[in-house]
Amino acid sequence: MPKIQTNGLGLWYGGFHALKNVNAGFEANKITAIIGPSGCGKSTLLRVFNRMNDLIEGVRIEGDVLIDGSNIFDMRTDLVTLREKVGMVFQRPNPFPLSIYENIVFGVRVHNGRVKRDKLDEAVEQSLKSVLLWDELKDRLDKPALRLSLEQKQRLCIARLIAVRPDVLLMDEPCSTLDPQATARIEELMRELKASYTIIIVTHNMQQAARVSDDTGFMLLGELIEFGRTEAIFTAPRDKRTEDYITGRYG
Amino acid sequence: MRNPHRTQKIAFFLLLLATLLIVVPVGLIVVIIIQKGLPGISWQFLSDIPRQGMRAGGIFPAIVGTVYLVTGAIVFALPIGLLAAIYLSEYSKDNFLTRLIKLAIVNLAGVPSVVYGLFGLALFVVFFKLGASILAGSLTLGIMILPIIITSSREALESVPYTFREVSLSLGASKWQTIRHIVLPNAIPGVLTGTILGLGRAAGETAPILFTVAAFYLPFLPKSVFDQAMALPYHLYVISTQVPNVDEKIRYGTAFVLLALVLFMNLVAIIIRYQFRKKKKW
Structure with missing residues (x-):
């Protein structure tokens, strides 16, 4: 059974039909890329999975999204628990204007209330190690996170998320502000992380999707046109529109 | 075509002139008060x-x-104003009630201070039977500075980047946790700015305290919040207009002390604000 399954998922922003009948299964311990031109609904789809669209007024959703078999739109779903399980990395690295340490322990504190200092230290060390920042930053954990480089900031944001111990990492164009070297290193990190997480990445960058993902979905105007193994999508797309997009005939 | 260098120079000159026109009166007031007031200042003047x-x-x-x-x-x-600002900027939806509240706040800011004085007299002094007292006066002044504090706090809260809230919520924080731990700490400098403005206004107003607390002459200190008290602006008014033959030194000395007190309180708030700003930069 896939980790995340959508059944007939539709979404409206007021009168705008942003997602149309999306049916897809996202496997655990794999990286699934969602590609498509701007405004095709790929970020919207990503934001369905941790219900960030709830923040926007006038959003209406139909269909089901099952995570581990339970519907996240169920009245009993607790948003806090859902977001503890399904975390998000944003397009722009967005650490809080706090120290490196405080950034990482924020989520830990939110979910566990008062936590002993040594537990926090441990969480900071583990999460920084898992994003390969520990050696660089261990001597300046009390320094403001905003002074880090863009790449370090984005890694820190991933570490902040990992500290909450989610199952699913949603990444919304996580490399779009990074240079090619930094992008390559973040992609490397994603490959390491997929052993422990279900990763869904939205990207503009087809090469990136081809490089890192196991499965790929191509979206156009709110529809999931094609979904399958990445090699299949890129080498033998079944749909003409997918082929047009990956061969560069859309913007 | 006009010469752009010349129009540029004229524009620059006009802008500079306007700025100087603001600075000059402020400078003059400060200079005159210091010049005439400082000779009257002594330890005895401050402590007797x-x-x-x-x-x-x-x-x-x-x-x-x-x-x-x-x-x-x-x-x-401050607490009431800040809580109201949090409600308005973080929780309220744009509907009739919210617009009504915002309109009321704007209007509250435009009410002449003497009307606050009468309102305080009617509500706190007479209706709540607090009498002319520090409590009644503080409440009256408090209502007067509420709109300043609400408006500036709201602006401060709204200037905290939306992405901070988004990240916090995406990490599973509740709305209140987000406000309490992410939004509020980053809004404190702006909140303090409002507090500084309110503080200066409260210290300097005469009309709101006229009927609610101020004593004409009270040669001892208040013992509780239910006592009347003298206050600098009202005292200044009294010795300038009601009592004949008061030495200029005493009048300007009083004005000097009032000014210095407000500046001192502002300074404290500015230092606190600076400390917060130094920590938070984005």
Whole structure:
């Protein structure tokens, strides 16, 4: 059974039909890329999975999204628990204007209330190690996170998320502000992380999707046109529109 | 075509002139008050009660009264104003009620201060039977500075980047946790700016305290918040218009102390704000 399954998922922003009948299964311990031109609904789809669209007024959703078999739109779903399980990395690295340490322990504190200092230290060390920042930053954990480089900031944001111990990492164009070297290193990190997480990445960058993902979905105007193994999508797309997009005939 | 260099110069000159026009009166007020007031300042002037029908002695009770009133006003207005600002900027939806509340706040800011005085007299002094007292005066001043505090706090809260809230919520924080731990700490400098403005206003106003607390002459210190008190602005008014033959030194000395007190309180708030700003930068 896939980790995340959508059944007939539709979404409206007021009168705008942003997602149309999306049916897809996202496997655990794999990286699934969602590609498509701007405004095709790929970020919207990503934001369905941790219900960030709830923040926007006038959003209406139909269909089901099952995570581990339970519907996240169920009245009993607790948003806090859902977001503890399904975390998000944003397009722009967005650490809080706090120290490196405080950034990482924020989520830990939110979910566990008062936590002993040594537990926090441990969480900071583990999460920084898992994003390969520990050696660089261990001597300046009390320094403001905003002074880090863009790449370090984005890694820190991933570490902040990992500290909450989610199952699913949603990444919304996580490399779009990074240079090619930094992008390559973040992609490397994603490959390491997929052993422990279900990763869904939205990207503009087809090469990136081809490089890192196991499965790929191509979206156009709110529809999931094609979904399958990445090699299949890129080498033998079944749909003409997918082929047009990956061969560069859309913007 | 006009010469762009010349129009540029004219524009620059006009802008500079307008700026100087603001600076000059402020500078003049400060210079005149210091020049005429400073000779009247002595330890005795600051620490003694007024004597000989306020023509001699000091202004200690008025200083203490003003400090009490300003403190009281802030104690009432800051928590209420901040909570209202949080409601308005974080929770309220744009509907009729919200618009009504915002309109009321704008109007509250435009009410002449003497009307606050009468309102305070009717509500706190008479209706709640607090009498002319520090409590009644503080409440009246507090209501007067509420719109300043609400407006600036709201602006401060709204200027905290939306992405901070988004990230916090995406990490599973509740709305209140997000506000409490992410939004509020980053809004504190702006909130303090509002508090500074309110503080200066509360310290300087005469009309709101006229009927609610201010004593014409009270040669001892208030013992509780239910006592009347002297206050610097009202004392200044009294010795300038109601008591004949008061030495200029005493009048300008009083004005000097009032000015210095407000500046000092502002300074404290500015230092606190600076400390916060230094920590938070984005």
